[in-house]
Amino acid sequence: MGYLEGFGVTLRQHRLFGGKRVTTEYSGGRRAKKGKDDSHDEKQHKPERLHGRHVLNRYEDGMEKCIGCELCAGVCPAKCIYVRGRDNDPENPTSPGERFGWIYEINYLRCIHCDLCVEACPTEAITESKLFEFSFTNRKDAIYTKDELVVDDHGMPQHLPWEDWRPGEEQNTSGWMRATSPGGDERFVGEIGWSNELGFGLRAPEAKQAEADAPKTVRTISRGEGH
Amino acid sequence: MFALDPLLIGDIDLTVILIVLLKVVVVFGVGLVATMLMVWFERKVIAGMQNRIGPNKAGPWGMLQTLADGIKLFFKEDLIPDRADRFVFKLAPYMAFVPAFLVWAIIPLGGDYTNGNGGIVTWFGRDTKVQLADPQMGILLLLALSSIAVYGIMLAGWSSGSKYPLLGSVRATAQMVSYEAALGMSLAAVLLLSGTLSTSGIVGAQSGTGNWNLITTGFLPFVIFVIAATAELNRPPFDLVEAEQELVGGFNTEYSSIRFALFFLAEFMNTITMSAIIVTLFLGGPQPLTINIGGLEWNGDLGLGFLNGTVWFILKLLVFLYMYVWFRATLPRLRYDQLMNLGWKVLIPLSLGWFVVLAAMQLGKDEGWNQIAVVAVSLAALLVGALMLMAAVKVSARNREREGTMF
Numbered sequence: 034m035g036y037l038e039g040f041g042v043t044l045r046q047h048r049l050f051g052g053k054r055v056t057t058e059y060s061g062g063r064r065a066k067k068g069k070d071d072s073h074d075e076k077q078h079k080p081e082r083l084h085g086r087h088v089l090n091r092y093e094d095g096m097e098k099c100i101g102c103e104l105c106a107g108v109c110p111a112k113c114i115y116v117r118g119r120d121n122d123p124e125n126p127t128s129p130g131e132r133f134g135w136i137y138e139i140n141y142l143r144c145i146h147c148d149l150c151v152e153a154c155p156t157e158a159i160t161e162s163k164l165f166e167f168s169f170t171n172r173k174d175a176i177y178t179k180d181e182l183v184v185d186d187h188g189m190p191q192h193l194p195w196e197d198w199r200p201g202e203e204q205n206t207s208g209w210m211r212a213t214s215p216g217g218d219e220r221f222v223g224e225i226g227w228s229n230e231l232g233f234g235l236r237a238p239e240a241k242q243a244e245a246d247a248p249k250t251v252r253t254i255s256r257g258e259g260h
Numbered sequence: 261m262f263a264l265d266p267l268l269i270g271d272i273d274l275t276v277i278l279i280v281l282l283k284v285v286v287v288f289g290v291g292l293v294a295t296m297l298m299v300w301f302e303r304k305v306i307a308g309m310q311n312r313i314g315p316n317k318a319g320p321w322g323m324l325q326t327l328a329d330g331i332k333l334f335f336k337e338d339l340i341p342d343r344a345d346r347f348v349f350k351l352a353p354y355m356a357f358v359p360a361f362l363v364w365a366i367i368p369l370g371g372d373y374t375n376g377n378g379g380i381v382t383w384f385g386r387d388t389k390v391q392l393a394d395p396q397m398g399i400l401l402l403l404a405l406s407s408i409a410v411y412g413i414m415l416a417g418w419s420s421g422s423k424y425p426l427l428g429s430v431r432a433t434a435q436m437v438s439y440e441a442a443l444g445m446s447l448a449a450v451l452l453l454s455g456t457l458s459t460s461g462i463v464g465a466q467s468g469t470g471n472w473n474l475i476t477t478g479f480l481p482f483v484i485f486v487i488a489a490t491a492e493l494n495r496p497p498f499d500l501v502e503a504e505q506e507l508v509g510g511f512n513t514e515y516s517s518i519r520f521a522l523f524f525l526a527e528f529m530n531t532i533t534m535s536a537i538i539v540t541l542f543l544g545g546p547q548p549l550t551i552n553i554g555g556l557e558w559n560g561d562l563g564l565g566f567l568n569g570t571v572w573f574i575l576k577l578l579v580f581l582y583m584y585v586w587f588r589a590t591l592p593r594l595r596y597d598q599l600m601n602l603g604w605k606v607l608i609p610l611s612l613g614w615f616v617v618l619a620a621m622q623l624g625k626d627e628g629w630n631q632i633a634v635v636a637v638s639l640a641a642l643l644v645g646a647l648m649l650m651a652a653v654k655v656s657a658r659n660r661e662r663e664g665t666m667f
Contacts, residue, residue: 052311
């Protein structure tokens with residue numbers, strides 16, 4: 034009787050009869066900031082290369098990386114990026130080179146976090162942080178301007194009032210961009226293909242697969258799982 | 261057994277009217293709150309069975325989620341399609357909603373049924389029953405009202421002036437009419453043994469767990485009744501009426517705002533009332549569970565005074581409500597021909613045959629015939645009938661195959 038077996042399966046899944054919940058709770062954001070509800074305020078672990086809200090990076094000397102080339106705007110499938118470049122003032126340049134990003138706006142009501150802009154960027158100016166816990170309540174806040182996107186003088190992303198940053202979360206602002214060997218070619222694994230960043234210097238490459246699998250790692254991946 | 265409420269015998273004064281009004285308000289309020297909680301209960305339990313959390317933000321444990329949804333629906337725009345029959349379109353939700361409410365009136369919600377009391381309690385110096393009304397044709401009222409509820413669904417689909425709702429309502433009509441036969445037939449088994457149509461009388465005849473109709477009718481009518489009731493309620497696995505994958509939203513596709521809320525409310529209220537009917541018919545309603553095995557004896561008194569019956573009633577009700585949610589979590593939806601096969605070729609013949617057996621036994625008891633012989637003969641007749649039916653089904657299936665039509 035297949036039907037009756039099914040009844041057993043669903044009943045065993047119910048918490049009253051020993052089932053488990055797989056949903057995890059998060060109630061952070063503004064509510065948590067106001068101290069109203071901190072019972073389920075733990076953020077879950079996020080992968081290194083998660084696509085979150087963008088940042089505009091700077092070189093270690095404080096120069097902006099963006100050159101206003103508009104490639105990100107061109108490649109954006111959601112048409113959420115608006116860029117206008119302008120010639121640098123020779124006396125007081127914003128970016129090394131001829132031009133800089135004068136207007137830079139991203140509309141987060143449209144952005145699908147595909148990271149094509151990050152791939153397209155020739156200077157690694159735009160990258161994505163791991164933050165996705167930002168909930169604005171009007172359309173004006175949804176459009177991030179250049180002032181809000183550029184990293185601060187320590188190279189850290191700016192904290193806007195409606196964003197829920199936690200200590201340590203600012204550290205990883207370019208996880209995907211620094212992913213070595215995205216094409217899967219072993220020769221490029223662990224090779225550095227990126228420039229210095231303000232506040233971080235030259236970031237270290239990811240471990241090679243052999244190193245990642247080495248027994249020193251705490252997390253063990255059983256055979257047959259993943260890949 | 262005299263079935264009329266003792267409250268209405270003799271003088272009708274202000275106290276009597278106030279008691280009746282109080283009952284009406286309480287039943288109405290409890291009905292609405294119970295429906296609200298049922299929606300929450302269903303969402304919570306099914307979430308549990310799917311390893312989720314379910315609503316947990318509005319109110320304690322999310323209990324007010326339904327209220328929030330209701331308020332949202334109330335303030336939404338009320339759309340009527342251009343091609344709808346406006347009057348019928350507006351009427352249909354009430355046709356579904358009002359019968360669902362009215363069934364509450366005949367369900368004994370509590371009372372003292374021990375020692376042949378017939379569920380009579382004394383409130384404010386008056387003898388009365390813990391149910392809104394106790395008409396002598398109680399169960400017939402149930403059947404009549406559930407038939408009216410079909411109109412609600414049928415008219416909703418028809419008056420929408422839209423294809424999918426129409427398909428949904430055609431399905432609903434066929435399904436509910438088909439299963440009403442099996443429902444009525446298994447109900448007849450209960451009525452045969454109880455000898456009364458009054459719900460209070462049926463409960464009164466089931467004192468002591470050994471006398472519950474679940475056991476005295478031989479379990480089968482109970483199973484058939486539960487299956488047929490699930491189909492009557494359009495609940496999974498018989499929810500072809502609103503099969504989302506096939507019919508968009510079924511009969512209520514074109515409904516929005518408060519009219520949709522009424523359908524939604526009616527559906528869940530029907531689930532509760534049907535569970536209450538099952539409890540009344542087969543599990544002795546507010547009768548306590550009594551244990552009398554060997555030396556162990558317990559009369560089911562929870563020490564709650566006049567609430568004893570009500571608490572037992574609610575406990576039994578919860579079992580069935582959980583069961584309905586469990587069905588929904590477990591069973592995949594039937595195909596339309598499977599539904600009709602189950603109804604016409606299995607449930608109706610089975611309930612009819614069982615009814616005949618029970619009737620033969622009852623007659624044998626009255627006439628003083630040998631019980632074993634009666635049972636043997638009637639079961640043999642049942643078996644012959646079943647074989648003939650199976651043969652007929654097989655032959656007709658072969659003929660259809662020859663003609664090249666599938667169903």
